[in-house]
Amino acid sequence: MRKLPLHPGARGLEDDCAILEIGSETLILTHDSMAEGTHWLPDADPYDIAWKLVASNLSDLASKGAEPIGVLLSHALGRGDDRFVEGLHAILAKYDVPLLGGDTIKADGPRTLGLTAIGRASHIPVPARSWARIGDNVYVTGTLGRAMLGFEGDPAHLEAYNRPVPRLSEGQALALHVGAMMDISDGLLLDAFRMATASEVTLSIDSSKVPVAAPQRRSECLRWGDDYELLFTLPSEVSPPVNCTRIGSVESQGFAPLMLDGNPIVNAEGLGYQH
Amino acid sequence: MRKLPLHPGARGLEDDCAILEIGSETLILTHDSMAEGTHWLPDADPYDIAWKLVASNLSDLASKGAEPIGVLLSHALGRGDDRFVEGLHAILAKYDVPLLGGDTIKADGPRTLGLTAIGRASHIPVPARSWARIGDNVYVTGTLGRAMLGFEGDPAHLEAYNRPVPRLSEGQALALHVGAMMDISDGLLLDAFRMATASEVTLSIDSSKVPVAAPQRRSECLRWGDDYELLFTLPSEVSPPVNCTRIGSVESQGFAPLMLDGNPIVNAEGLGYQH
Numbered sequence: 001m002r003k004l005p006l007h008p009g010a011r012g013l014e015d016d017c018a019i020l021e022i023g024s025e026t027l028i029l030t031h032d033s034m035a036e037g038t039h040w041l042p043d044a045d046p047y048d049i050a051w052k053l054v055a056s057n058l059s060d061l062a063s064k065g066a067e068p069i070g071v072l073l074s075h076a077l078g079r080g081d082d083r084f085v086e087g088l089h090a091i092l093a094k095y096d097v098p099l100l101g102g103d104t105i106k107a108d109g110p111r112t113l114g115l116t117a118i119g120r121a122s123h124i125p126v127p128a129r130s131w132a133r134i135g136d137n138v139y140v141t142g143t144l145g146r147a148m149l150g151f152e153g154d155p156a157h158l159e160a161y162n163r164p165v166p167r168l169s170e171g172q173a174l175a176l177h178v179g180a181m182m183d184i185s186d187g188l189l190l191d192a193f194r195m196a197t198a199s200e201v202t203l204s205i206d207s208s209k210v211p212v213a214a215p216q217r218r219s220e221c222l223r224w225g226d227d228y229e230l231l232f233t234l235p236s237e238v239s240p241p242v243n244c245t246r247i248g249s250v251e252s253q254g255f256a257p258l259m260l261d262g263n264p265i266v267n268a269e270g271l272g273y274q275h
Numbered sequence: 276m277r278k279l280p281l282h283p284g285a286r287g288l289e290d291d292c293a294i295l296e297i298g299s300e301t302l303i304l305t306h307d308s309m310a311e312g313t314h315w316l317p318d319a320d321p322y323d324i325a326w327k328l329v330a331s332n333l334s335d336l337a338s339k340g341a342e343p344i345g346v347l348l349s350h351a352l353g354r355g356d357d358r359f360v361e362g363l364h365a366i367l368a369k370y371d372v373p374l375l376g377g378d379t380i381k382a383d384g385p386r387t388l389g390l391t392a393i394g395r396a397s398h399i400p401v402p403a404r405s406w407a408r409i410g411d412n413v414y415v416t417g418t419l420g421r422a423m424l425g426f427e428g429d430p431a432h433l434e435a436y437n438r439p440v441p442r443l444s445e446g447q448a449l450a451l452h453v454g455a456m457m458d459i460s461d462g463l464l465l466d467a468f469r470m471a472t473a474s475e476v477t478l479s480i481d482s483s484k485v486p487v488a489a490p491q492r493r494s495e496c497l498r499w500g501d502d503y504e505l506l507f508t509l510p511s512e513v514s515p516p517v518n519c520t521r522i523g524s525v526e527s528q529g530f531a532p533l534m535l536d537g538n539p540i541v542n543a544e545g546l547g548y549q550h
Contacts, residue, residue: 004364007345007373018375020344020393023298029375031347031391035382069295070282072306074349074389089279098282100293100304107310109384114349116306116391118295 011128014198016060016182019126026121028066032056033074036110046080047087048162049113054091056185057117058166059228063183064126065175066119068095068168073102074114095168123175127232132180132199136233138248139240141167144188144229145213145221157213164228170242171230177241179233179250186225187272189258193265195231196257204259205248223272286403289473291335291457294401301396303341307331308349311385321355322362323437324388329366331460332392333441334503338458339401340450341394343370343443348377349389370443398450402507407455407474411508413523414515416442419463419504420488420496432488439503445517446505452516454508454525461500462547464533468540470506471532479534480523498547 002013009019009029020027032053036042040049054071061068073088075081092099100118132138150161167183174181180199184191188210196203212221233250234240256264258271265271277288284294284304295302307328311317315324329346336343346367350359367374375393407413425436442458449456455474459466463485471478487496508525509515531539533546540546 001348001360001374001379004360005367005371005373007375009345010373010375013374013376018345018347020375022302022395023300025298025300027297027302029347029391029393031349031377031389033349033351033378033380033389035351035380037383038381070284070293072293072304072391073276074306074308074387076308076310076387085276085279092280097280098285099276099279099288100282100285100295101288102306103308103389104276105308105310105387106313107385107387108312110382112349112351112380112382112387112389114306114308114378114387114389116304116347118304120297 015129017064026124026126028061028064028119028121028126030057030060031114031116033112033114035112046084050084050087051091051163053113053115054088055164055166055228057115058095058168059183059185061117061119062167062171063181063230065122065171067122067172068097069118069120070098070100072100072116075102075104076107076111076113077104078111122172127175127178127181129180129182129195130198132195132201132203132233132250134201134250134252135236136179136250137236137246138203138205138233138250139244139246140188140210140229140231141170141242141244142227142229143211143213144227145224147226148220148224149213161226164226166228167230173241174232177234177238181230181232184227184229184231187223188231189222190268190272191231193258193268193271200253202251202254202257202259203248204251207261209245209247211245225272290404292339301399301401303336303339303394303396303401305332305335306389306391308387308389310387321359325359325362326366326438328388328390329363330439330441330503332390333370333443334458334460336392336394337442337446338456338505340397340446342397342447343372344393344395345373345375347375347391350377350379351382351386351388352379353386397447402450402453402456404455404457404470405473407470407476407478407508407525409476409525409527410511411454411525412511412521413478413480413508413525414519415463415485415504415506415522416445416517416519417502417504418486418488419502420499422501423495423499424488436501439501441503442505448516449507452509452513456505456507459502459504459506462498463506464497465543465547466506468533468543468546475528477526477529477532477534478523479526482536484520484522486520500547
């Protein structure tokens with residue numbers, strides 16, 4: 001795909017969103033697709049499928065500090081469409097994001113759904129995953145592993161798995177201050193590895209500082225995806241303007257992109273959800 | 276879907292594109308999806324699938340007189356991906372449309388692909404399908420039925436079916452002058468019916484004037500989709516600035532939205548490709 005004619009705002013397809021300057025405004029564009037069997041089980045509640053489809057895209061906008069403008073939906077007709085629309089209505093209303101358009105088609109077999117979300121940058125320059133600077137502190141919002149427990153059926157965390165919260169207000173509050181920012185939909189360690197690689201630095205993370213929902217399964221909580229929290233760096237003199245936890249620091253590029261409790265992690269295998 | 280929170284630019288989901296005013300610019304947004312089995316046969320050349328996916332979206336932009344800015348692709352991995360990227364490269368290069376981003380996922384079974392295209396309005400107000408005015412003339416670009424013959428295997432028309440040409444330059448040249456405009460991807464008669472209904476007028480069409488690729492099968496040519504030509508209306512004093520054919524006129528709303536050779540067509544059933 002990288003050999004295709006790319007828009008400069010595509011950032012080489014290395015980032016989660018595209019940046020589009022239109023007159024004096026800067027738009028943020030993202031598209032996430034989800035497939036039955038890959039992203040949800042056949043017996044999932046269509047309400048939750050709609051919610052997660054929108055939330056995952058809004059989370060990408062959040063990682064850029066963007067305010068959502070609207071979404072376009074690609075919908076394949078099927079079982080539970082009324083329930084799907086109900087979930088869609090709920091999350092669009094909750095985050096005050098209108099539907100701009102899209103397409104509804106007939107399709108055979110397991111369904112693939114897609115959503116394009118469009119937002120307006122709240123701060124220029126737009127945060128990138130490649131802007132972690134040596135000496136910055138590394139932070140994460142929220143508590144990790146909640147989606148994992150919800151997926152396993154823990155009633156206290158079902159909501160975290162089925163109806164994740166995009167960190168839109170946090171992203172907007174942070175955009176002015178961050179170095180690097182990204183959402184950690186694929187797991188903290190994998191996404192930290194990617195941030196370090198893109199920034200050409202080493203991220204040193206103290207796993208004991210990461211807030212986790214299941215302390216006895218800390219390692220899994222750091223690798224499980226679907227939490228949709230924000231990972232970001234701030235210069236050491238800046239106090240974070242949102243609720244978050246400092247989990248490490250940015251060091252000069254060393255032997256490995258990631259140092260976890262002092263141990264070098266040299267490749268991304270086994271760090272998170274690769275897809 | 277119409278009960279969802281809609282953006283004012285969604286035009287009530289009655290149009291092919293959404294209109295988004297950003298500062299002093301006006302953007303046009305559209306999303307078309309295509310599914311294996313519904314929109315292409317399993318043995319189709321992936322090059323052509325990519326071409327048609329992009330062309331159908333660019334055709335929607337053409338119907339608004341928009342200049343393309345870029346596209347976001349939703350791609351499910353599968354057979355012939357290299358060939359798909361080859362076709363994608365060809366059409367993006369041909370129309371000078373860069374890739375902005377998108378998502379690539381794993382999916383089981385028949386694949387669904389989607390594309391979001393973004394363009395810039397070349398003229399304000401942006402043409403709508405609802406602006407046919409009494410006394411206007413009705414025009415169509417090109418020759419209809421070529422995609423039908425190509426689908427049937429006629430070597431002279433394979434290209435028309437597999438690699439349709441979005442009427443971008445025609446759309447831009449027309450945007451300043453038209454009344455109503457839309458592309459006729461679902462067949463001339465069905466789309467004319469929709470234009471008449473949206474405009475609250477009657478479109479009177481003389482079928483003998485419509486340029487068709489198979490005169491002995493005129494009726495089919497008027498109903499077959501996939502030609503991606505433009506249907507539009509112009510005030511009677513305006514000469515069309517593009518190659519096209521006058522096929523009828525706009526009359527006050529009568530008994531039926533469509534008059535075909537003097538016969539009223541009261542409902543859309545059997546007029547074209549409903550999906």
